[in-house]
Amino acid sequence: MFKRSGVWWTCIRHNGRKIQKSLETSDRKLAKAIEAKIRTEIIEGKYYEKPIYNERTFLPLIAKFMKEYAPKKSVSMQRSYTASSKHLIPFFGNINLLLITAKKISKYKVLRYEEGVSPATINRETAMLSRMFTIAVEEWEWLDHKPFLRIKKEKENNVQEKYLTSDEEKRLIENCPEWLKGLVVFSLNTGLRQNEQLSLTWERVSLQRRDILILETKSGRPRSIPLNKTAIGVLERNAKTRSIKNDLVFFSNCGTKLNNCNLIRAFKRAGGIL
Numbered sequence: 001m002f003k004r005s006g007v008w009w010t011c012i013r014h015n016g017r018k019i020q021k022s023l024e025t026s027d028r029k030l031a032k033a034i035e036a037k038i039r040t041e042i043i044e045g046k047y048y049e050k051p052i053y054n055e056r057t058f059l060p061l062i063a064k065f066m067k068e069y070a071p072k073k074s075v076s077m078q079r080s081y082t083a084s085s086k087h088l089i090p091f092f093g094n095i096n097l098l099l100i101t102a103k104k105i106s107k108y109k110v111l112r113y114e115e116g117v118s119p120a121t122i123n124r125e126t127a128m129l130s131r132m133f134t135i136a137v138e139e140w141e142w143l144d145h146k147p148f149l150r151i152k153k154e155k156e157n158n159v160q161e162k163y164l165t166s167d168e169e170k171r172l173i174e175n176c177p178e179w180l181k182g183l184v185v186f187s188l189n190t191g192l193r194q195n196e197q198l199s200l201t202w203e204r205v206s207l208q209r210r211d212i213l214i215l216e217t218k219s220g221r222p223r224s225i226p227l228n229k230t231a232i233g234v235l236e237r238n239a240k241t242r243s244i245k246n247d248l249v250f251f252s253n254c255g256t257k258l259n260n261c262n263l264i265r266a267f268k269r270a271g272g273i274l
Contacts, residue, residue: 001031010035014042018145020138056142059090064140067131084125087112096137102148106131108188109154119154124171126151175270182234184252184267189231198258201247205235 001010001023007030011020023031046139062085070081091108092100105126112122130151169188177183185251187197196214204213210227227235238249245255252258 001028001035010038012039012042019142021144056097057094058097059089059094061132061136061142062089062092065135069131069135080124081128084128087125094184097133098147100129100131100133100147102151105148105151119156122154123156126153172270177266177270179253180263180266180270182238183263184270186231186250188236189228189234190225192225194260194263196261198248198250200249200264201251202239203241203247205249207232207235207239255258 001008003009003024003079008023008028009020010023010031011018012035013019019042021246023034023237025031025034039067066081066085070078073081085273088108089110092104095104109122109126112125120204133143133148135143137146172182173181183197185191187194190197190212192200193216198213200214204215207211212225213222214225215222235249243251243255245251246257248257250258
């Protein structure tokens with residue numbers, strides 16, 4: 001037995017089935033007596049003769065989840081649950097909860113892959129499904145066990161490379177505010193990651209050799225980036241207005257390191273795709 005929110009609970013495993021339920025009392029002695037009765041009924045085969053909520057379907061479960069559980073989570077998580085529910089409901093709909101097995105979930109994954117959905121999206125949707133059933137068993141007592149033990153996560157590899165056409169590059173640069181144009185042009189001509197560019201200092205720049213040195217790389221090894229004429233032009237213009245507060249090549253109006261969030265917002269407004 002264990003206590004949760006001042007109330008005693010029992011967790012019993014028998015012949016591969018798990019029964020976890022509230023004993024609905026804070027009195028330990030009474031709780032032990034109730035647990036002993038449940039164990040006796042299990043051994044005598046009488047416990048499972050009771051209705052096992054076989055009328056429960058998926059729709060009431062997800063409705064209760066979205067009404068009682070989701071609002072307690074962050075706004076971003078609530079959005080994620082709302083998005084996932086739009087796909088879970090049409091598939092599972094009025095299916096009896098006890099019939100939502102691992103095999104049924106596998107069929108759902110196949111359908112979502114056929115619709116062109118990424119593994120990360122499928123993982124979010126099935127994680128919500130798993131969470132719903134956990135709460136249904138452990139807190140709401142809608143079920144005495146999960147009809148599936150666990151959901152295997154899909155391997156995520158959602159990196160998609162986006163290359164701009166010449167016209168797209170031109171439109172992007174034209175729509176950028178002046179302070180952003182140099183950053184965008186330099187990025188397009190060097191391929192630097194955002195943090196690499198925002199952290200770039202003049203001591204790592206060589207206009208004579210026409211290259212820059214990046215020390216903090218993903219691989220952990222320094223690398224040298226050659227510069228073309230356009231990138232050199234950006235650096236030469238920036239060199240004329242160097243900050244007296246630090247050695248950064250690109251900096252804010254206050255002379256400090258540019259804020260990633262502000263940069264992303266400005267980039268999106270200009271029509272950029274991250």
